[in-house]
Amino acid sequence: MPKTSIASIRRLEILEHYYSLIREEGLEGASIVKLARRMEIPSSLVIHYFKTKDELIQALITYQLEQYEQQFRPRLQMLAPEDRLSAVLAALFSQEWMELADVQVFYSCYPLIFRNTAVRIRFQELFARFHTHLTSELALAKTIGLIQVENISIASHMLIVWVEGFNFYANIHQQESLFRQISTELYAQACTYLGFFPTKE
Amino acid sequence: MPKTSIASIRRLEILEHYYSLIREEGLEGASIVKLARRMEIPSSLVIHYFKTKDELIQALITYQLEQYEQQFRPRLQMLAPEDRLSAVLAALFSQEWMELADVQVFYSCYPLIFRNTAVRIRFQELFARFHTHLTSELALAKTIGLIQVENISIASHMLIVWVEGFNFYANIHQQESLFRQISTELYAQACTYLGFFPTKE
DNA sequence: TGAAATATTGAATGGATGCTCAATAAATTG
């Protein structure tokens, strides 16, 4: 008698398969029939758990954004306050960060914000939380005199813009050397902007 | 006996309708049948000009990226060298700039870079040209001592990252006040980064 | 244990999709 009923297990199973299907074939290539075939269940079972395709996509996005957030949250909370900020900044522009969410799925869902209000709101919420975390991180750093920047809320927006722009641009080029050049420069420029001078070791 | 044969006219007509169809229904909702219905022609005529759907999408992206480029090119070449850079920078983070390409179409096509090599290359080329223009703009500014930044090639990459990140982030929020705040800050920070101090009027 | 609720199946529906094909109309060119 597990608290997680069979229903929630199945739903999760379906979402995971849907996720990997989209990863391989894109959002437009991922149909319920293909999904069911891949799981070796009738498509009607999928519909049993998600009444319509829109409901499935909605759940997929929630799942995907939760995954993303669950991964970046711990990365923002670690270490002693002095080392912390530089670690956070380095993480933001790292290869590792870019692979938090599967880019294929993430960028396939993104254009839905233009037609699907529910999706737009989910993205807004995600980035609102991202912004909150960054802001409290900057607040901490400012308290102990690590950074000088005046408006930490705006500074957080700036960091997000840089991270997202970096990901967007890097995906197009998939070129190791350019990637490193830009990420290094972004890191340095972010430090300057924040008025932050990490003690090198 | 126009040099543009009836074929190229038709092809363009089809692409324009396809573009506006995607704008309304997204890439996944835009089928050849719907496209033909909207143009009041049989779908086989569409196939006559674009043998497969992939060919149609390919042409659409070329068309879309050309539109985009034809619009930003003139915006980067104007005015006297002294006023020019600040105008360019202001343009990059403007509402107007964001509307150069239809966001719906642009961001719907973007995820194709992950599975469609031809699409990826087209995006690479577009941004390569964008980068070239920006770099020569910065080179000019540096020659006349307007900016101090050392590596103008990297600086151009940075500008692109900021522009794209800004667009990505702004689309999510569609909130006028936040938009203005961030764009103002980005402009200021870009000036600082470049070592550029526009003479205010 | 037995009744009600849920999970699972498989067949079926109507509609859309990408695309083919053969036929006709129009334009181009020798």
Place this chain on the structure above:
DNA sequence: CAATTTATTGAGCATCCATTCAATATTTCA
């Protein structure tokens, strides 16, 4: 003008799609 190429049409095909439905199996719980 005649021959050939191109543009346009409409019917048709196999396939896939999201979703429905009725029937059966399994689980839950009183």
